[in-house]
Amino acid sequence: MKLTVHGREAYAYTGGKPFDPALPCVVFIHGALNDHGVWNLLARWFAHHGRGVLAVDLPGHQLSAGPALASVEAMADWLLALLDAAGVRQAALVGHSMGSLIAIEAAGRSPERVTALAMVGTAYPMKVSQGLLDSSRDDPLAAIDQVVNFSHSTLAPKPSFPGPGMWLRGASRALMRQVLHAQGDGHLFHTDFAACNAYAGAEAAAARLHCPAHLVLGHADQMTRPAATAGLARMTRATVHTVAAGHSLMAEAPDAVLDALRGALP
Secondary structure: OEEEEOOEEEEEEOOOOOOOOOOOEEEEEOOOOOOHHHHHHHHHHHHOOOOEEEEEOOOOOOOOOOOOOOOHHHHHHHHHHHHHHHOOOOEEEEEEOHHHHHHHHHHHHOHHHEEEEEEEOOOOOOOOOHHHHHHHHHOHHHHHHHHHHHHOOOOOOOOOOOOOOOOHHHHHHHHHHHHHHHOOOOOHHHHHHHHHHHOOOHHHHHHOOOOOEEEEEEOOOOOOOHHHHHHHHHHHOOEEEEEOOOOOHHHHOHHHHHHHHHHHOO
């Protein structure tokens, strides 16, 4: 579905069903150098079980017009404006990695609009090593390879997403390269990583939350290590779900993530 947000075209995948703003809405927010496709199985399940679904492409990512936004705060404002454009009064927010920071910031900025918050593959603060920041700027293809290696829990994860026979590492690498080149912004990876690294607003956002919060974590996550989530869980009073996966947990453990989200979303 195409929308106009802040005067520019924005795209949201609706899970294979026409979007109905009268239904309980779930908004899925992807992470750095990803797009709506990382959510397609989960988005389809919720869309076919009575929910209105918006799996967004953030500005400058794949099908939403750029430029990319340079801060989590700006992305949260854009997300709330997208809800306005879609005619959505309230929604549950589900964000992965960078998307989880956008979700909590949006929930803190407009707590009355958010019915539930699910932060997937998250940590706070979400610091990025200087080496990876530099690589994402100077050699993004090498940075992609590095992140793909860190994001999967084994060398040969079960080929199950989106169907039997898929090569998870290869598919992740191909998606990130496609997103990097889709709009000709060679700095997109660095822009996303720098936004994660700089974000310092979760405490203030958490203090304003009105909704239940859930963390869905991969026990072998090397990008956002579960050990770095204790403070975030306390400040959001979150229920914590841990699944057998790395950082790419929606691909490595789609059924377990779905089970966690089914319990998390009202």
